[in-house]
Amino acid sequence: MDQTDDQAMCEDMAFVYILECADNTYYTGWTTDVDRRVTVHNAGKGARYTRSRRPVKLVHVESFGCRQEAMRREWHIKQLSRKQKEELIRHPAADEAAGE
Structure with a gap:
């Protein structure tokens, strides 16, 4: 990924x-x-995993300055x-204080 790609992902x-x-x-x-994404999951049009496990409820959100950072954090949480x-x-603050 070059610098242009990084900039496009951080607009x-x-x-997460x-x-x-x-x-x-x-x-x-x-x-x-x-909000839109949770609605999509509950409509059965989101991820395959959630389609048969509806309804879903939002229990945690973290914000990031760009998609790339959010994608990295998503991977971390999935581990x-x-x-x-x-x-x-x-x-939620305890995880941040521990440096993830």
Whole structure:
């Protein structure tokens, strides 16, 4: 990826979100419009994972200056255990204070 690609990916705010699905599992994703994305998931047109686990409920959101940062954070959150995700949802600042 060259500098032009980096600039294109950093033009808009981006968000990482965690949804709690109807089966009590978690789904993590990123978007530039959280409300729209949750609506899409609940309409059954979002990620394949959430289609059969509706309704979903938004339980955590983090904002970033660009998509690239949000995508990196999404990957990081997806590596967490369920217990770690629950802790992040309960105490979002604790994860940031620990340096992720």
